[in-house]
Amino acid sequence: MGVKIKASYLAPPAEPTWHGIHPLSESDQIGMVTHVHIIHFYRKVGCRDWPNPPDEIIGIIKDSLSRALVPFYPLAGRLRRVDGGGKLELECNAKGVEFIEAESSQLMSDFGDFSSFKGFEDLFPRVDYSKPIQDHPLCLVQLTWFRCGGFALGTAISHIVADMDGLGATHFLCEWARLAHGDPLEASPCIDRTVLHARRKTLIEKSPNVLRHIDFFPPLPTLMGGGDNSKEQNKEIIAKVLTLTKSQVDMLKMAANRETQHDGAKKVSESCQDQGSEVSIEDDFLMAGNPNVMVSSWLNLPVRGMDFGWGKEICMAPATHYFDADIVILPGYVEDGSVVVFVALQVAHMEKFKKSFYKDIELFVGHS
Known part of the structure; x- marks a missing residue:
């Protein structure tokens, strides 16, 4: 360009x-x-x-x-x-x-x-x-x-x-x-x-006898600077927009609320464990147990309708940092209750993620 x-x-x-x-x-x-x-x-x-x-x-x-x-x-x-x-x-x-x-x-x-x-x-x-x-x-x-x-x-x-x-x-x-x-x-x-106001000085006296040795277990996620990720960082990242209609959003809300009406925390915990196991089993999908997903919700922010005097924008988008698994959720382009999901992933994973994403949506909606 x-x-x-x-x-x-x-x-x-x-x-x-x-x-x-x-x-x-x-x-x-x-x-x-x-x-x-x-x-x-x-x-x-x-x-x-x-x-x-x-x-x-x-x-x-x-x-x-x-x-x-x-x-x-x-x-x-x-x-x-x-x-x-x-x-x-x-x-x-x-x-x-x-x-x-x-x-x-x-x-x-x-x-x-x-x-x-x-x-x-x-x-x-x-x-x-x-x-x-x-x-x-x-x-x-x-x-x-x-x-x-x-x-x-x-x-x-x-x-x-x-x-x-x-x-x-x-x-x-x-x-x-x-x-x-x-x-x-x-x-x-x-x-x-x-x-x-952040403290300029700590209230704790430093001890000259303290040996600083820090181990993180498990290692810090890639987005926080942990691990040897040089090979992963060199892989090409692509960004796409996934869209959910208002009816899909409403059905997802109903399904989520129904599943957590009783023993909510327990059900959410079990669901997370199940989903994590499924992803880990699929060796060719992302990395097994990869925790490096950063999700930001802008659903309640006034991100659309910026009129500087010549009409509202025809499109607004977050310019993603192109981190692997950087995800931003926003209201749909038209104020109809729809939702758009901006996803940045490695090229090799994008199509599989889209397929899995919409497959899960269909399962949730189908069971509602």
């Missing part, structure tokens, strides 16, 4: 903001120092032109971004290590969000129904994690124009600060869209996290 970067610059808050150290909680300290990636696609209606020329659209999006950074000022800051150690803290310094303007040689129609994710990796901003952490923008935005006149808005928001107000990244995106649309801010973020 031919994507050309035309410009890259920092967009600071539109007004002076508070400067200082923003406390991070202990849970923030163990989070991944990576970014949440989301892409929204916007298409012109028929042959009509946008009500604003492209340069003006870029200006509106960039200006509203700077205004959104005034209440969401932590996103314009940078992370840093405390006293050169392992703990992190957020320095609110108004350095700004990285804004990237790009052009694609493709048509938006080349993506078809947006179910394959192919080419998505060129549409969201890249973070150079080889640089010192204090040089990583906490938020990056890439606006990419297609030959047909449509555009994609890709965002990357730090995992560390994405939960700064419960809804985190999606709250910021919603308010940014409102400002771009010409509406006032609906809900300011609650940024006071004093009660969650």
Whole structure:
């Protein structure tokens, strides 16, 4: 896919903001120092032109971004290590969000129904994690124009600060869209996290006689950095979208509730053991007993309907990290109660997973 970067610059808050150290909680300290990636696609209606020329659209999006950074000022800051150690803290310094303007040689129609994710990796901003952490923008935005006149808005928001107000990244995106649309801010973020302040120093005195020797049994899952997984990491990963209709979702809910009405925990435990045994038996399906599955549910997040002034997106998708077994669950494209499941797996496993996934759905629905 031919994507050309035309410009890259920092967009600071539109007004002076508070400067200082923003406390991070202990849970923030163990989070991944990576970014949440989301892409929204916007298409012109028929042959009509946008009500604003492209340069003006870029200006509106960039200006509203700077205004959104005034209440969401932590996103314009940078992370840093405390006293050169392992703990992190957020320095609110108004350095700004990285804004990237790009052009694609493709048509938006080349993506078809947006179910394959192919080419998505060129549409969201890249973070150079080889640089010192204090040089990583906490938020990056890439606006990419297609030959047909449509555009994609890709965002990357730090995992560390994405939960700064419960809804985190999606709250910021919603308010940014409102400002771009010409509406006032609906809900300011609650940024006071004093009660969650992580301790700068441990209360336990270090003993010079302690020998640090840590063994994990069983070994840590691959996604947490455990095991010798170099061979697995080099295998090609593919992403697909699996869809569940509203009727399938309703039947699954009924089946799940029926099975756990009495002795719920016991039934769930037994079911998990049975499923684990079945997967382990199939030597050619994934890896026997592979625990490296990361599932994120965005069902209750306002991830759709981002109208920056030119209509709602025609498609929204999480730009997966292409980790093996990285799964995100979202509401369906149409607000009809359906669910879409974004799955990233090794190429060799995807078709078998899809077959097993829908087979299990049929079994649940058939027994309901």
